[in-house]
Amino acid sequence: MDTPIEPNSAAQSRDFPPSRAEALRRLDAFLPRAGRHYANERNADHGPERRGNVSVLSPYLRHRLLGEQEVVASVLQRYRLEQADKFVQEVLWRTYWKGWLELRPAVWARYLETVESDRTRSRKDIALRANIEAAEGGRTGIEGFDDWARELVDTGYLHNHARMWFASIWIFTLRLPWALGADFFARHLLDADPASNTLSWRWVAGLQTAGKTYLARADNIARYTDGRFTPRGLADTAEALVEPPLPAASTLALRPQPAADTRALLLAHPEDLDPLSALPAGLDLRAAVLITSAADWPWGDRARAFVDGACADTGQRLQQAGLAVQALGAEAATADALADLAAAHGTDALLTPDAPVGPISDLLNRLAPQLQARGVSLTRVRRDWDSQFWPFANRGFFPFRERIPKQLRALGLG
Numbered sequence: 508m509d510t511p512i513e514p515n516s517a518a519q520s521r522d523f524p525p526s527r528a529e530a531l532r533r534l535d536a537f538l539p540r541a542g543r544h545y546a547n548e549r550n551a552d553h554g555p556e557r558r559g560n561v562s563v564l565s566p567y568l569r570h571r572l573l574g575e576q577e578v579v580a581s582v583l584q585r586y587r588l589e590q591a592d593k594f595v596q597e598v599l600w601r602t603y604w605k606g607w608l609e610l611r612p613a614v615w616a617r618y619l620e621t622v623e624s625d626r627t628r629s630r631k632d633i634a635l636r637a638n639i640e641a642a643e644g645g646r647t648g649i650e651g652f653d654d655w656a657r658e659l660v661d662t663g664y665l666h667n668h669a670r671m672w673f674a675s676i677w678i679f680t681l682r683l684p685w686a687l688g689a690d691f692f693a694r695h696l697l698d699a700d701p702a703s704n705t706l707s708w709r710w711v712a713g714l715q716t717a718g719k720t721y722l723a724r725a726d727n728i729a730r731y732t733d734g735r736f737t738p739r740g741l742a743d744t745a746e747a748l749v750e751p752p753l754p755a756a757s758t759l760a761l762r763p764q765p766a767a768d769t770r771a772l773l774l775a776h777p778e779d780l781d782p783l784s785a786l787p788a789g790l791d792l793r794a795a796v797l798i799t800s801a802a803d804w805p806w807g808d809r810a811r812a813f814v815d816g817a818c819a820d821t822g823q824r825l826q827q828a829g830l831a832v833q834a835l836g837a838e839a840a841t842a843d844a845l846a847d848l849a850a851a852h853g854t855d856a857l858l859t860p861d862a863p864v865g866p867i868s869d870l871l872n873r874l875a876p877q878l879q880a881r882g883v884s885l886t887r888v889r890r891d892w893d894s895q896f897w898p899f900a901n902r903g904f905f906p907f908r909e910r911i912p913k914q915l916r917a918l919g920l921g
């Protein structure tokens with residue numbers, strides 16, 4: 508049964524305590540609204556004090572303090588899939604974007620290069636730099652846009668619709684480089700994600716679905732912000748940006764499951780902060796190494812502080828599960844340090860939940876051959892959820908969406 512209830516308190520929108528207990532508490536509080544209420548109300552941005560129409564779970568899902576599978580399973584314990592299909596689909600947009608990028612890692616590399624070259628250009632072009640500073644500082648004079656820029660910096664969160672409007676105005680009204688807009692989001696969002704952020708900006712710009720753009724309109728903004736904002740002077744057309752052709756989608760790297768009684772050191776990291784639930788049962792885990800954040804990651808201080816808090820919470824939970832835990836900053840997680848720790852715990856195997864495209868995956872890719880040279884194996888374990896869904900992210904979202912009921916059944920859900 509779907510019960511509309513009071514919006515979340517201001518604290519839930521402004522304050523994101525970085526713990527799994529908080530993620531579970533939020534999920535529990537949201538479940539009564541995950542059915543028809545969400546379907547009817549989710550598009551409204553009532554402002555940072557009133558977020559009761561959405562789940563505000565994204566920072567927790569982003570780092571898998573809470574998994575997509577357990578969120579969807581909880582929803583489907585309460586509703587039939589048809590009753591909660593909108594919410595389930597939104598969670599699966601996240602899965603889709605992750606899978607899409609996993610099949611095309613070159614798009615992430617191209618984004619990082621574009622940010623670098625656009626930054627260099629904006630350092631030389633004084634007018635461009637001033638326009639970017641005005642946009643980031645909420646000083647363009649465009650109602651709504653300026654408010655969202657400040658809200659993003661103040662809270663680390665924006666409603667989905669505000670993210671779409673903001674990106675559209677950045678690209679088509681202000682005519683600023685899309686990658687620097689995505690970078691502004693990445694530096695301030697608590698849920699900053701290589702796939703959801705980069706690919707959503709590309710989608711607004713008309714790069715993701717070639718030729719299809721998203722145009723922000725004043726009447727739509729006024730309607731879905733309860734009349735708080737009616738910006739003037741917005742672009743009335745949105746011509747798609749263009750780019751050189753993308754490489755074809757690859758197939759997913761194979762990730763064989765470890766044997767049930769493997770003796771290993773667990774390598775935990777911020778891409779999956781509920782690591783024991785990612786691994787098969789029956790392993791002989793000797794201890795855990797927990798990689799925390801790195802200074803050169805492409806997200807900002809607020810997200811880094813969230814990650815560090817969430818890592819501390821994960822470390823405590825691993826200890827409660829009986830594992831000795833050693834935390835290592837990403838820079839200190841060298842092959843030598845890890846091989847020595849493995850040897851100290853009587854094993855030559857490291858097991859880690861898989862990390863999707865992004866800096867942790869890059870780190871694991873660098874470490875694997877170096878560890879192998881020291882006689883230590885590094886096995887990345889992919890969650891069943893990702894194995895079920897990612898292969899179907901090879902085309903658009905609509906064919907992917909068609910697969911949802913079948914893939915959920917394969918996971919024992921729905």
Ligand SMILES: Cc1cc2nc3c(=O)[nH]c(=O)nc-3n(C[C@H](O)[C@H](O)[C@H](O)COP(=O)(O)OP(=O)(O)OC[C@H]3O[C@@H](n4cnc5c(N)ncnc54)[C@H](O)[C@@H]3O)c2cc1C
Pocket residue numbers: 549561562563564565566568569597598599600601602604665666667668670671674692696698699700701703704705707708711
């Ligand atoms: C330009 C732009 C940039 C974005 N950048 C990010 C980002 O860096 N990280 C991020 O997690 N999401 C991003 N999103 C997606 C979406 O805006 C957020 O996930 C959502 O607003 C988070 O709020 P919520 O948890 O209350 O969502 P809810 O509406 O309650 O949805 C539940 C969950 O489903 C997932 N989800 C919902 N909508 C989307 C979507 N459109 N795309 C992908 N996943 C979705 C999220 O994990 C979310 O927590 C972006 C969207 C746009 C348009």
